[in-house]
Amino acid sequence: MTAARPDAGAVGGTGSGRGHRPALAVVGATGAVGAVLLELLSRGADIWGEIRLIASARSAGRALSVRGTETGVRALGEDAFEGVDVAVFVVPEEIAAQWVPVAVAKGSVVVDTSGAFRMDADVPLVVPEINAHAARVRPRGIVAGPGCTTLPLIAAMGALHAELGLSELVVSSYQAVSGAGQAGVAALRAQLAAVAGTELGTHPGDVRRAVGDATGPFPAPVALNVVPWAGSPEEGGWSSAETGVREESRKILGRPDLRISVTCVRVPVITGHSLSVHARFEREVTVERAHEILANAPGVVVCDSPAEGEFPTPADVVGTDPVWAGRVRRSPDDPRVLDLFLCGDNLRKGAALNAVQIAELVAAELTAP
Amino acid sequence: MTAARPDAGAVGGTGSGRGHRPALAVVGATGAVGAVLLELLSRGADIWGEIRLIASARSAGRALSVRGTETGVRALGEDAFEGVDVAVFVVPEEIAAQWVPVAVAKGSVVVDTSGAFRMDADVPLVVPEINAHAARVRPRGIVAGPGCTTLPLIAAMGALHAELGLSELVVSSYQAVSGAGQAGVAALRAQLAAVAGTELGTHPGDVRRAVGDATGPFPAPVALNVVPWAGSPEEGGWSSAETGVREESRKILGRPDLRISVTCVRVPVITGHSLSVHARFEREVTVERAHEILANAPGVVVCDSPAEGEFPTPADVVGTDPVWAGRVRRSPDDPRVLDLFLCGDNLRKGAALNAVQIAELVAAELTAP
Numbered sequence: 001m002t003a004a005r006p007d008a009g010a011v012g013g014t015g016s017g018r019g020h021r022p023a024l025a026v027v028g029a030t031g032a033v034g035a036v037l038l039e040l041l042s043r044g045a046d047i048w049g050e051i052r053l054i055a056s057a058r059s060a061g062r063a064l065s066v067r068g069t070e071t072g073v074r075a076l077g078e079d080a081f082e083g084v085d086v087a088v089f090v091v092p093e094e095i096a097a098q099w100v101p102v103a104v105a106k107g108s109v110v111v112d113t114s115g116a117f118r119m120d121a122d123v124p125l126v127v128p129e130i131n132a133h134a135a136r137v138r139p140r141g142i143v144a145g146p147g148c149t150t151l152p153l154i155a156a157m158g159a160l161h162a163e164l165g166l167s168e169l170v171v172s173s174y175q176a177v178s179g180a181g182q183a184g185v186a187a188l189r190a191q192l193a194a195v196a197g198t199e200l201g202t203h204p205g206d207v208r209r210a211v212g213d214a215t216g217p218f219p220a221p222v223a224l225n226v227v228p229w230a231g232s233p234e235e236g237g238w239s240s241a242e243t244g245v246r247e248e249s250r251k252i253l254g255r256p257d258l259r260i261s262v263t264c265v266r267v268p269v270i271t272g273h274s275l276s277v278h279a280r281f282e283r284e285v286t287v288e289r290a291h292e293i294l295a296n297a298p299g300v301v302v303c304d305s306p307a308e309g310e311f312p313t314p315a316d317v318v319g320t321d322p323v324w325a326g327r328v329r330r331s332p333d334d335p336r337v338l339d340l341f342l343c344g345d346n347l348r349k350g351a352a353l354n355a356v357q358i359a360e361l362v363a364a365e366l367t368a369p
Numbered sequence: 370m371t372a373a374r375p376d377a378g379a380v381g382g383t384g385s386g387r388g389h390r391p392a393l394a395v396v397g398a399t400g401a402v403g404a405v406l407l408e409l410l411s412r413g414a415d416i417w418g419e420i421r422l423i424a425s426a427r428s429a430g431r432a433l434s435v436r437g438t439e440t441g442v443r444a445l446g447e448d449a450f451e452g453v454d455v456a457v458f459v460v461p462e463e464i465a466a467q468w469v470p471v472a473v474a475k476g477s478v479v480v481d482t483s484g485a486f487r488m489d490a491d492v493p494l495v496v497p498e499i500n501a502h503a504a505r506v507r508p509r510g511i512v513a514g515p516g517c518t519t520l521p522l523i524a525a526m527g528a529l530h531a532e533l534g535l536s537e538l539v540v541s542s543y544q545a546v547s548g549a550g551q552a553g554v555a556a557l558r559a560q561l562a563a564v565a566g567t568e569l570g571t572h573p574g575d576v577r578r579a580v581g582d583a584t585g586p587f588p589a590p591v592a593l594n595v596v597p598w599a600g601s602p603e604e605g606g607w608s609s610a611e612t613g614v615r616e617e618s619r620k621i622l623g624r625p626d627l628r629i630s631v632t633c634v635r636v637p638v639i640t641g642h643s644l645s646v647h648a649r650f651e652r653e654v655t656v657e658r659a660h661e662i663l664a665n666a667p668g669v670v671v672c673d674s675p676a677e678g679e680f681p682t683p684a685d686v687v688g689t690d691p692v693w694a695g696r697v698r699r700s701p702d703d704p705r706v707l708d709l710f711l712c713g714d715n716l717r718k719g720a721a722l723n724a725v726q727i728a729e730l731v732a733a734e735l736t737a738p
Contacts, residue, residue: 172645174636201638201684202687204685204688220682225683226638228680229675236701237656237675263645268593269594274634304606306588309588313589313594313597314593315576315577315589318570318571318572328606329605329606
């Protein structure tokens with residue numbers, strides 16, 4: 001099976017393919033993930049020709065800096081995709097569901113970070129460090145990236161799985177508010193302002209009363225609190241965030257039978273998702289061996305000397321690219337079981353960085369001789 | 370085997386035992402848990418004669434309200450335990466290790482909330498709803514209560530264990546700062562003041578720089594952060610908080626072979642510990658059956674309609690007595706596996722309330738005809 005890509009000639013047709021720089025569109029350029037994406041595109045090797053910024057009509061006309069150049073934002077519409085080789089979508093699911101097919105019809109290969117196409121059997125779900133090969137086969141012209149909670153999990157556990165064979169995962173998340181977009185960040189900042197300097201947090205419901213209706217996109221106050229819910233209700237009491245991590249992990253690891261239980265909890269952190277992970281493998285493992293595998297895994301950094309205060313925390317990893325792994329412990333009950341703690345920037349590797357990495361994979365393929 | 374209680378005559382000796390009200394001492398009356406304990410002693414049925422308040426020499430001379438009466442605080446010392454029938458210790462471990470034996474030698478039955486004696490084979494470890502019977506056998510004259518993270522776990526899982534037979538637990542905690550005492554609360558409040566109204570939390574280390582040395586009793590900033598560490602280092606990378614929950618759970622449930630993995634994480638919440646729990650049982654279970662068992666368990670309240678925003682959060686349960694259980698889900702992979710989310714007030718059921726309950730058990734026994 002090869003990629004269905006109606007406009008393959010748009011790049012290859014200009015000659016050998018070498019030398020031509022593909023055009024990139026960023027759809028959702030004015031959002032929280034979009035801002036990080038533009039920053040990532042402005043550093044390191046520049047493989048792109050035009051970088052076109054697209055956002056809702058409301059944001060069109062603004063200018064944003066990318067690669068040091070002020071670039072006007074175009075309104076989302078059919079014309080916006082004319083001549084675009086690769087379109088990265090960093091928009092909510094319902095916008096992606098509507099506009100990704102339009103971009104594909106216009107000849108773009110789409111990299112979508114939303115949940116709209118992740119579980120489509122004809123859409124590869126890609127974490128480049130783990131399954132880059134899957135990005136080459138895209139029957140619908142779409143490559144999806146997983147959710148911002150799945151990403152740090154897979155980057156680290158995929159490496160351990162390759163060496164040790166994963167048989168079960170139990171995951172509890174500590175998710176930052178920016179995973180719910182700029183509205184999530186605004187809600188936490190407003191709530192923190194309401195509780196700072198008070199004696200709140202010691203009587204039932206006092207935080208809830210102080211926050212009132214200002215819960216933002218969350219079903220309960222998140223300042224001085226944790227909220228054991230993310231997403232929408234699914235069957236059996238699960239949240240969509242929880243079933244998402246489960247299904248995405250199984251798909252990316254190619255293990256549709258993997259036992260995996262997930263509990264998603266929102267915490268009062270601006271950016272940086274953390275995960276407490278309990279993993280059972282097919283083979284026995286030591287802490288030393290796990291450290292070695294993780295240290296050699298692309299995109300993963302080991303930070304694990306708790307007696308010296310060395311463990312990953314979101315406040316330390318925010319703004320960095322890799323997934324940070326620490327608190328690696330082997331179960332005293334079973335030499336095949338590890339517990340560990342992972343942190344990653346949910347806007348960066350959790351969304352924008354993973355999308356850029358996929359877009360670069362596609363670009364390399366399009367421009368290959 | 371019966372309780373070794375050198376001063377049993379001090380109560381029984383005054384007559385039939387009926388009518389005589391035992392004298393209670395609260396050691397650590399001026400601390401965070403002490404304050405809650407005095408509040409609990411001031412409500413409901415009053416079974417105590419004298420209530421004597423004891424604290425460090427530094428706090429002696431202060432007066433605190435208990436049962437509506439201003440009561441002077443006495444300095445901790447050998448004389449302070451004269452005539453005390455039951456002494457509840459709510460002090461740090463090293464103080465308890467030094468002074469509990471003194472109180473016992475003076476004839477008091479001691480209820481200790483610290484870790485000093487919990488794992489002593491001759492000291493029963495008691496959560497009254499689960500193993501009240503164990504409090505009657507106290508070879509050293511001491512009854513211990515478990516740590517504030519173990520308590521909500523055991524109150525709920527003990528009830529499920531009795532019906533379904535527990536075979537494995539995987540626990541991740543979301544622990545409030547008051548679990549580290551008033552210094553923990555002061556540290557979070559100071560840190561929140563430092564970050565409120567700022568744009569902190571979006572660049573690596575910016576929260577750490579703003580907080581500086583003001584981390585209080587924690588090894589990293591806890592405002593706008595989560596800290597995957599509590600306690601002191603133990604073998605194999607585990608923290609003392611984690612091995613504590615493991616060993617205490619096994620002891621209270623009478624299951625020294627229970628498979629249990631724990632990850633303890635501090636979160637920016639003033640009071641209210643939360644737990645994400647993954648439990649495997651010997652028998653199959655449904656969500657409905659689990660709800661039924663939990664709803665009938667003493668000291669447990671079920672709060673589980675997430676689609677209506679009904680789940681336990683620390684901000685809602687702080688200041689309440691019970692352990693709150695929600696987010697009950699059965700694994701799609703195994704009908705013997707449940708995931709659930711528990712919240713409890715770590716100063717109340719997590720420490721003061723459990724100690725009062727144990728003290729009342731002992732008092733009932735001492736005054737029985």
